[in-house]
Amino acid sequence: MFEKFSEILTNRHEYARDWKKRTGGKVVGFFCSYAPEEPLKAAGILPVRIIGGHKSSDKVGKYIAPNIGCSFCRDALGRGLEGDYDYLDGIVQGQTCLHTGEAFWVWQKHLPVKFSYFLAVPHSTQTIGREEYLAVEYAKFKTALEKWIGKEITNEDLDRGIESYNTNRQLIRQIFEFRQQDNPLVTGSEALDLALSGQIMDRDEHNAMMKEVLKKLPDRKMDRDPGTRIMIIGSVNTDREFMHMVEHECDLPATIVIDDTCTGIRYNFNDVNPQEDRLMAISLRYNHRPPCPNKDWPRRRRIPFIKHLIKTYKVDAVILFNHKFCQPHQLDNAVIEREMKAMGIPTLTLEFDIRIPIGQFRTRVEAMLETTMDII
Incomplete structure (x- = not known):
C-alpha cells in the first residue's frame, strides 16, 4: 500500500529528473520548511526538499567545520557537493537556524544555480507585525520568481x-x-x-x-x-x-x-x-x-x-x-x-x-x- 511512496523517496533524484523531462519545468531545492512552497507551485516549479543521504563526504569539511555544523546540514550539503542535486535550477532558504543558512550560502557560492533566494523569515513568530512583515517578504519573493520565469504569477496561480x-x-x-x-x-x-x-x-x-x-x-x-x-x-x-x-x-x-x-x-x-x-x-x-x-x-x-x-x-x-x-x-x-x-x-x-x-x-x-x- 505504501510501497510506491517508499520507491519514489528512495529514487527521489531520478523522480525529479524525470519530472523535468516530461514537464519542461524548473526544479528548486529548499533546506527548511519555512520556505513557502505555494508560490513555487504557482509558478509551475517543482519544490524539492534538500535532504541528506546518510553518507559521509570528504568535500564538506573544506567549507563547514565538522565540530560546528549540524549533521543534517553537513549531510545535505555533502549530497550537493557530490553532485546528487545537479538537476536543481535554483535554491531557496527560509531564514531559520544558522546551520541551514550556512549550508545555503556555501551552496550558492560553490554550486551556482540560475536562481537563489534567501527569504527573511521573522526570528520569532510571536512578534508584533510578523504577519505583515512576512507577507511583504513573500511579495518580494514572488517578484523575484516572476523575473526569473519571465511571466506574472496571478492570483489564480496562487x-x-x-x-x-x-x-x-x-x-x-x-x-x-x-x-x-x-x-x-x-x-x-x-x-x-x-x-x-x-x-x-x-x-x-x-x-x-x-x-x-x-x-x-x-x-x-x-x-x-x-x-x-x-x-x-x-x-x-x-x-x-x-x-x-x-x-x-x-x-x-x-x-x-x-x-x-x-x-x-x-x-x-x-x-x-x-x-x-x-x-x-x-x-x-x-x-x-x-x-x-x-x-x-x-x-x-x-x-x-x-x-x-x-x-x-x-x-x-x-x-x-x-x-x-x-x-x-x-x-x-x-x-x-x-x-x-x-x-x-x-x-x-x-x-x-x-x-x-x-x-x-x-x-x-x-x-x-x-x-x-x-x-x-
Whole structure:
C-alpha cells in the first residue's frame, strides 16, 4: 500500500529528473520548511526538499567545520557537493537556524544555480507585525520568481498552489488519524515515507496516490503486536533505517504512532485559510504553524502542542532525537525531558550523526521499551 511512496523517496533524484523531462519545468531545492512552497507551485516549479543521504563526504569539511555544523546540514550539503542535486535550477532558504543558512550560502557560492533566494523569515513568530512583515517578504519573493520565469504569477496561480498544498496536508492528516487506533493501521516507517515523499515530488501526483491509499486503508488488517506506542520528537527526520529498527528489529514490540518533526506532523498540521490577500494568507499559515524551537519564543507554544499529540495518539514513551551540533533542539530537549518526566512518560534521548550506530541505538531503545512493560 505504501510501497510506491517508499520507491519514489528512495529514487527521489531520478523522480525529479524525470519530472523535468516530461514537464519542461524548473526544479528548486529548499533546506527548511519555512520556505513557502505555494508560490513555487504557482509558478509551475517543482519544490524539492534538500535532504541528506546518510553518507559521509570528504568535500564538506573544506567549507563547514565538522565540530560546528549540524549533521543534517553537513549531510545535505555533502549530497550537493557530490553532485546528487545537479538537476536543481535554483535554491531557496527560509531564514531559520544558522546551520541551514550556512549550508545555503556555501551552496550558492560553490554550486551556482540560475536562481537563489534567501527569504527573511521573522526570528520569532510571536512578534508584533510578523504577519505583515512576512507577507511583504513573500511579495518580494514572488517578484523575484516572476523575473526569473519571465511571466506574472496571478492570483489564480496562487489559488491553485494553495489548494494543492492544503489538499496535501489534509490528506496526510487523514491518513495519520489511522495511527490513533489501538492497533495503528499505519506504521511510523510508512508514515515517514508517505510524508517525506511528498516533499520531493509533485503535490498533485502525491495527492492522487494518497487518495488511493485512503480508499483501501479502512479495510487493512495489521497482523502485528503494536506494543509500546512511541512518539518521535526532533527536527528533520529522514532516518528510515532507524524507524524500521524501532518497529521491526527490537526484541520488544513497538509502533511509532506520531512525531513532532518538520518532516512530519509539524510540517503538515495547519492549512492556508483563503482570503483576498493570498500572500497574507500564506504568511498567516507559516507564522501560526507549530513552531520549531528556533522560533518558539518568548512564549513556548511547542510544549502544549506536544502534550496535545501525546494525549490524542495515546503515547506511552518518547524518543527525543537531536542532530549532532543542533543547538536549538539541544536546548529545547532539556525542557521537553523535564515536561515528560513530570507527565510520567519514559523518555530516551539520542544524538544522530550523518551515520548512526544502529546496533547501539537498538540496545538503548530496547532498554527503554522494557521500562514501559508495566504501564502499557
